[in-house]
Amino acid sequence: MVRKSEKAAKPVVRRGPGSGVVAKLALVLLILAVIVTIGYQYRGYLPEDILLAILGLFAVLGVFFGLAVLTGLAEIFPGARQNSFAGPFLDQFPEAVVITDHRDRMVYANSAYGRLTGVTDGGSPPSLEALLSEEPESSETLYRLTQSVRGGDDDQEEFRLAHPLSGKGEARWYRLSARFFPVTDSRAHTRNFNIWQVSDITEERQEQERYFKELQKAIDYLDHAPVGFLTSDGQGKIRYLNATLAGWLGIDLAGFVAGTVRLADVVGGEGMTLIDTLAAEPGQRLSETVEASLRLPSGRHMPVTLLHDLTGGRDGHPAESRTVVLKREEGKGAETGLAGQGRFFDDTPMAIATLDRDGRLLTTNARFLAMFPDLLKRDEVGRGARIGGLIEEGDRQKARDALAAAADGQGEIAPFEVRHARDDARHFRVFVHAARDCGPDAVALVYVIEISEQKALEAQMARTQKLNAVATLAGGIAHDFNNVLTAILLSADHLLLQSRASDPEFADLVEIKRNANRASGLVRQLLAFSRQQTMRPEVVDLNDVIGDNRMMIERLTGGSDIRLTTDFARDLWPVRTDPGQFGQVITNLCVNARDAMPEGGTLTISTRNIAAGEVASLGLREVPERDYVEIEVADTGTGIPPEVLDKIFEPFFTTKDVGKGTGLGLAMVYGIVTQSGGFLNAVSEVGKGTRFIILLPRHQRVGTEETVEAPKDHKGQPIASAFSEGNESDNEAPREEDMDLTGQSAVVLLVEDEDAVRRSGKRMLEMRGFTVHEADTGVHALKILEKLEGAVDIVVSDVVMPEMDGPTLLREARKEYPELKFIFVSGYADDAFAKNLPEDAKFGFLPKPYNLKQLVAAVWEMLREG
Numbered sequence: 001m002v003r004k005s006e007k008a009a010k011p012v013v014r015r016g017p018g019s020g021v022v023a024k025l026a027l028v029l030l031i032l033a034v035i036v037t038i039g040y041q042y043r044g045y046l047p048e049d050i051l052l053a054i055l056g057l058f059a060v061l062g063v064f065f066g067l068a069v070l071t072g073l074a075e076i077f078p079g080a081r082q083n084s085f086a087g088p089f090l091d092q093f094p095e096a097v098v099i100t101d102h103r104d105r106m107v108y109a110n111s112a113y114g115r116l117t118g119v120t121d122g123g124s125p126p127s128l129e130a131l132l133s134e135e136p137e138s139s140e141t142l143y144r145l146t147q148s149v150r151g152g153d154d155d156q157e158e159f160r161l162a163h164p165l166s167g168k169g170e171a172r173w174y175r176l177s178a179r180f181f182p183v184t185d186s187r188a189h190t191r192n193f194n195i196w197q198v199s200d201i202t203e204e205r206q207e208q209e210r211y212f213k214e215l216q217k218a219i220d221y222l223d224h225a226p227v228g229f230l231t232s233d234g235q236g237k238i239r240y241l242n243a244t245l246a247g248w249l250g251i252d253l254a255g256f257v258a259g260t261v262r263l264a265d266v267v268g269g270e271g272m273t274l275i276d277t278l279a280a281e282p283g284q285r286l287s288e289t290v291e292a293s294l295r296l297p298s299g300r301h302m303p304v305t306l307l308h309d310l311t312g313g314r315d316g317h318p319a320e321s322r323t324v325v326l327k328r329e330e331g332k333g334a335e336t337g338l339a340g341q342g343r344f345f346d347d348t349p350m351a352i353a354t355l356d357r358d359g360r361l362l363t364t365n366a367r368f369l370a371m372f373p374d375l376l377k378r379d380e381v382g383r384g385a386r387i388g389g390l391i392e393e394g395d396r397q398k399a400r401d402a403l404a405a406a407a408d409g410q411g412e413i414a415p416f417e418v419r420h421a422r423d424d425a426r427h428f429r430v431f432v433h434a435a436r437d438c439g440p441d442a443v444a445l446v447y448v449i450e451i452s453e454q455k456a457l458e459a460q461m462a463r464t465q466k467l468n469a470v471a472t473l474a475g476g477i478a479h480d481f482n483n484v485l486t487a488i489l490l491s492a493d494h495l496l497l498q499s500r501a502s503d504p505e506f507a508d509l510v511e512i513k514r515n516a517n518r519a520s521g522l523v524r525q526l527l528a529f530s531r532q533q534t535m536r537p538e539v540v541d542l543n544d545v546i547g548d549n550r551m552m553i554e555r556l557t558g559g560s561d562i563r564l565t566t567d568f569a570r571d572l573w574p575v576r577t578d579p580g581q582f583g584q585v586i587t588n589l590c591v592n593a594r595d596a597m598p599e600g601g602t603l604t605i606s607t608r609n610i611a612a613g614e615v616a617s618l619g620l621r622e623v624p625e626r627d628y629v630e631i632e633v634a635d636t637g638t639g640i641p642p643e644v645l646d647k648i649f650e651p652f653f654t655t656k657d658v659g660k661g662t663g664l665g666l667a668m669v670y671g672i673v674t675q676s677g678g679f680l681n682a683v684s685e686v687g688k689g690t691r692f693i694i695l696l697p698r699h700q701r702v703g704t705e706e707t708v709e710a711p712k713d714h715k716g717q718p719i720a721s722a723f724s725e726g727n728e729s730d731n732e733a734p735r736e737e738d739m740d741l742t743g744q745s746a747v748v749l750l751v752e753d754e755d756a757v758r759r760s761g762k763r764m765l766e767m768r769g770f771t772v773h774e775a776d777t778g779v780h781a782l783k784i785l786e787k788l789e790g791a792v793d794i795v796v797s798d799v800v801m802p803e804m805d806g807p808t809l810l811r812e813a814r815k816e817y818p819e820l821k822f823i824f825v826s827g828y829a830d831d832a833f834a835k836n837l838p839e840d841a842k843f844g845f846l847p848k849p850y851n852l853k854q855l856v857a858a859v860w861e862m863l864r865e866g
Contacts, residue, residue: 096198098128099181102191104146116198118166128196135161138174145178149194154179158201165198173205174198228304228325234318236263245325250297263323268293268301273366277378280312280319286379294325302327351448356441357407359386359399363439371428371450375421387446391428392419402432406444409434417451427455456621481519483754485849488516490760493852497767516849537676539699540579542607542631543568549583553590553605561600564590569608575629575696577676585672588665589633589692596637596690604634610695620695623679627698634691640684648682746863747771747788751781751797751809752825761796764852765859778804782812790817794862796846796855799826810841821862825850 090097096113100106106127119125132138141159148155156177164172177197184190228245232238237259246253249266264272271292280286287309293301307324351368353361361381369378372390388396395418405413413432420426429449435442492513499506546566554564586605593603610618612625640648649670669692673680677697684690748770752758755776762772773788775781778801785792795813799806810822823844846858 098196098198100128100194100196102193104129104194107193113198116165116200118168128198131165132176137161141176145176146194149178149180152180158205164200172200172202175201227327230263230323230325232263232321232323233259234313234320237261238263238266248294248296248302248325248327266295267306268295271306271366273370274378275306275308277366277369277373278308278310279377279379280310282312282314284312286310286312288378351450353387353446353448354435354438354442355387355403355444355446357403357443359388359403361385361387362442368448371448372420390421392421392424395419399430399432402430403444406432406434425456426450426452453621482848483757485516485519487754487756487760489513489849489851490757490764490855492516494760494763494767497852513851537576537578539574539576540582541572541574542582542629542696543572545579545582546586546605546607546631548579549586552583553587556587557590557594557603562594562597563602565602565604567604567606569606571609572607573609573627573629573698575676576699577678577696578672581672582676585669585694586631586633588669592665593633593635593637593690596635596639598638601636601689604632606632606634609698618693620679620681623695628678628695629698631694631696632691633694634689636689639686639688640682640690641686645682645684649680746793746859747773747791748859749773749775749781749784749792749795749797751775751778751795751801751806753777753798753801761855764855768856770859777801778806778809778812781809785813785817790820792817792820794821794823794859796823796825796859799824810843823858823862 090108090110091112093110094112096116097108097110098106098113099108109125114120114125117125117131128142132142137159138161141157145155145157154177156175158173158175160171160173162171163169165174175198177199179195179197181193181195182190183193226244228242228248230238230241230245238261239258241249241251241253241256243253246256251261263275267275271290274288274290274292278286278288287307290306290308291303292306293303296302305326307326308321309323310321311319313319351365351371353364353368356362361376364376364381369376369381375390376385387399391399395416398416398418402413402416411434413434415429415431417427417429420428427450429451431447431449433445433447435445438445492509495509496506496513499509546568550564550566557564590603590605597603608630610628610630612627615623615625615628648666650667670680673694673696679695681693681695682690683693748765750758750761750765750772752761752774753776758774758776762774765772773784773792775784778797781795781797782804795809797806797809804812806824806826813820813822821844822842823846825846825848844858844862846854850858
């Protein structure tokens with residue numbers, strides 16, 4: 001049964017005078033008048049002449065009432081009289097029409113209704129209720145439609161009767177329509193009528209049944225056809241597929257739901273790429289033959305040919321497609337000739353195209369189209385699209401030269417590199433060969449490989465190599481410069497000891513020492529950049545490290561015009577780094593952010609965990625996939641231009657005015673982060689600000705022990721950091737009055753390859769009562785030990801020396817003198833310092849540059865511990 005419902009229109013029909021309202025009013029007045037007259041006459045209140053006058057008036061009212069009643073009846077029952085226009089029109093209407101009032105009484109039926117019900121002799125046809133109540137299906141239909149029209153809705157339904165409405169013949173199909181029809185007269189009085197239309201649709205239904213039978217035959221034919229067939233919508237969702245294709249794909253048709261499987265889910269190879277490039281104009285059809293493969297449930301691919309027919313969407317209707325799938329045999333005739341060549345052409349991972357002499361694209365494979373989806377559509381190939389429109393303007397001459405060489409039949413044409421026309425980050429390597437048997441107009445066969453990833457890695461490698469080279473140079477310079485600074489500091493201390501505060505030269509000596517200490521700070525930054533400083537790593541929570549430095553950051557970036565905000569992740573993973581040095585990293589980045597916001601702004605420090613699966617989304621090719629903790633320092637400042645961004649981590653590079661920056665701050669940050677095993681990246685946009693992103697690897701504990709230990713000194717404590725404040729202050733050194741050297745006659749062997757440092761150190765120690773022997777190499781030191789027969793209390797040795805370094809000297813000396821005490825002195829500590837020593841080796845450490853008090857304190861502490 002078919003049902004259709006829609007809200008009825010409510011036409012208004014204006015009617016003339018003589019309405020039933022007047023008739024009713026006249027009737028009421030007449031009855032009241034009669035009652036009053038009789039009452040008064042019965043009581044004797046009225047004279048006879050007056051009574052006769054009243055009765056005459058009643059007679060006039062009676063005539064008026066009669067006319068009003070007749071007029072009202074005619075209007076209430078339009079079927080009681082024949083309108084000169086409506087009656088003949090409805091009688092000539094080919095469909096049966098019945099009009100009922102609000103009480104479902106039939107007030108009109110046209111001639112077609114009489115013929116439909118078998119009443120042709122002028123008699124009264126049966127009502128709809130009487131006609132349709134004989135069978136349950138029709139009576140239920142009438143009931144539902146009656147309820148609809150009473151609610152003011154139009155509706156229609158189709159039903160089947162075992163016999164015609166006339167009572168003769170075989171079963172018939174009917175469509176019953178109901179329309180709500182209110183009528184309003186000139187006095188705004190509304191009467192509700194229902195218009196019923198009855199149609200015999202038996203032939204129409206029989207035609208539909210024949211159509212569905214033919215359609216079922218077609219479906220049965222498709223299901224048993226030796227080819228696959230499917231239809232899909234504009235979004236690539238499969239709406240229908242035949243049994244043959246379902247069998248190939250392992251899909252159960254009984255459970256298949258239209259739209260749950262996409263074309264891309266079943267089409268493999270480059271076939272889907274070719275299909276995606278097809279675009280039909282609205283209302284137009286586009287057919288294409290595509291060599292592709294089907295993804296089978298076993299994981300294998302079945303080679304197929306797709307006859308794809310696409311119709312463009314129009315008037316709000318989406319595009320739709322029909323695809324015939326032809327199975328191809330592998331390794332046989334289907335793989336030879338044009339079909340085999342076509343499959344190889346489209347499935348090759350290299351982009352291929354043929355060009356004419358003017359650079360027009362004649363043919364392309366799927367990979368070529370996929371390489372330039374925003375610049376080239378499939379229907380543009382062979383219709384004037386040129387290869388020059390795909391590459392950057394500055395690289396087009398290379399393509400023109402190669403095409404000219406191919407047109408001249410040149411055998412060897414050197415490959416060349418070009419950039420994408422709209423994206424400078426995309427690079428391609430192009431191979432051009434003279435075309436043979438590629439078509440009458442083709443002069444060149446072009447192969448294109450995208451090398452964007454390779455170019456990015458090369459740029460990253462070049463940048464890393466450059467920084468490493470500079471770091472090696474900086475480390476060497478720092479080591480040598482530390483020796484110079486040590487000699488300056490020791491000499492300054494020696495002169496200060498011999499001077500008084502009232503001497504004219506005293507202030508100059510203090511200034512020399514102060515600037516030497518400042519220079520030592522620059523050297524430490526160089527060491528940090530070269531990743532050669534000694535670190536004291538700990539397992540820490542970076543939220544705590546940043547929180548501990550917050551007061552310093554606020555003081556350095558202070559001012560009401562800069563707002564500091566933090567966004568710390570909960571349950572942040574632990575990392576292993578030197579908390580003191582990492583605090584300097586954050587502080588340095590915040591100071592740079594302050595300088596980038598001269599007009600004020602917002603400084604944000606945030607942390608979060610990044611799982612290994614999220615690393616690829618960061619777009620940092622050099623970062624391996626593992627768990628990281630991310631620290632981001634972001635500002636809303638002036639930003640960094642692209643040409644400057646690649647150089648900001650280089651030492652001595654700065655954009656600040658002379659005297660306002662050394663260019664070592666970010667170099668130090670880079671070194672500390674890198675030495676902690678992390679990665680540092682900067683993202684900036686001019687006028688919008690900069691973000692520094694630090695990634696430190698998540699620390700994984702092994703049992704309850706740490707996996708890496710820092711080098712220990714003679715007390716088993718981690719070696720002091722080269723960034724210790726003691727390098728610039730004497731606060732960490734014991735006070736001279738606390739160092740009781742009375743009766744000390746210790747023998748010190750001072751090993752140093754720098755003459756100035758060695759001489760200054762010898763003089764300072766001798767001034768404190770030590771006996772000092774000096775050696776310029778490790779080999780020389782061993783000879784002195786042998787000559788003195790081990791009568792040495794302590795060896796103070798440089799780490800890096802010619803012939804024999806400090807760690808080697810320690811190993812060789814302790815073979816003969818296992819209790820010999822050692823202090824290592826170094827401008828930096830490279831990997832060999834820790835690796836070349838025995839695990840249980842005990843020693844002291846004194847970082848360069850050092851002053852007199854620090855040297856004496858180190859020797860004194862080692863002897864006291866002895």
